[in-house]
Amino acid sequence: MQIFSSVLTNVLASLYQEFFSALVFAFLFMFLYMFAQQNGGYKRAIKIFFINFQKHKSYRYIFYFAFYCAMILFRTLLCRQLWVDPLNNVLGSWSLYDSQGHIQTEGIENFILFIPFTILYFWMISQMKKYKTRWILVHSITYSFLFSICIELLQLLLKLGSFQLSDLFYNTLGGFVGGIIYVCAHKKSNSEVKEGKEEV
Numbered sequence: 001m002q003i004f005s006s007v008l009t010n011v012l013a014s015l016y017q018e019f020f021s022a023l024v025f026a027f028l029f030m031f032l033y034m035f036a037q038q039n040g041g042y043k044r045a046i047k048i049f050f051i052n053f054q055k056h057k058s059y060r061y062i063f064y065f066a067f068y069c070a071m072i073l074f075r076t077l078l079c080r081q082l083w084v085d086p087l088n089n090v091l092g093s094w095s096l097y098d099s100q101g102h103i104q105t106e107g108i109e110n111f112i113l114f115i116p117f118t119i120l121y122f123w124m125i126s127q128m129k130k131y132k133t134r135w136i137l138v139h140s141i142t143y144s145f146l147f148s149i150c151i152e153l154l155q156l157l158l159k160l161g162s163f164q165l166s167d168l169f170y171n172t173l174g175g176f177v178g179g180i181i182y183v184c185a186h187k188k189s190n191s192e193v194k195e196g197k198e199e200v
Contacts, residue, residue: 020158021078061124068120069147072113076151080160087156092166107170114144114174115181122182133187137179144175 036045052059093104118140122131148171155161 020154020160024078058124061120065120065124068116072117072147073151075113077154077158077160080155083155083159083162086159086162089162089164092162092164094166107166110167110170111174111177114148114171115178117147118144118175118178119182119185122179122186126186133183136183137176140179140182141172141176144178145172148172148175 032042032045036042039045039048053063093106096103096105096107121143122136122140125131145168148168151171152161152163152168156163
């Protein structure tokens with residue numbers, strides 16, 4: 001009876017752990033299925049995708065942003081192990097060293113992880129409209145915070161990670177730094193374009 005109980009527990013845990021990933025995959029597959037049905041099959045649908053990817057710059061930027069968001073979700077949510085107590089360390093770690101003196105790099109990893117997130121986001125939407133520096137910096141904090149809090153709350157509700165305020169802080173800080181980098185790079189490219197026009 002104990003063996004049966006152990007096997008049943010492991011099976012249910014595996015199903016629970018992979019449920020969210022399977023749901024996302026099934027949801028995206030149905031989009032592909034409907035698109036293929038409306039455009040004459042999968043071969044034509046894939047062909048249309050690559051034609052649009054090659055011709056339209058904005059289409060590529062959306063793809064890059066979606067790809068990076070998926071990487072973040074797989075790292076932080078979709079491929080995580082079950083946690084017994086997701087509230088065991090709400091404050092999180094604020095130091096480079098743990099209580100035993102070992103280096104812990106989770107904060108730095110979270111910080112670095114969200115820098116490309118805001119860069120790719122503003123790179124994507126800048127094709128639609130020009131935005132002011134202040135707007136970009138404010139929204140880099142807002143968007144990275146909202147995306148991060150959604151991940152943290154889902155980790156808490158699904159027990160696929162621990163809810164930590166330090167992760168929320170480092171993710172938001174990384175998003176803000178990404179916004180600063182985007183602004184600096186955007187201003188530099190604009191100045192180079194202006195100088196090129198003056199030389200002509």
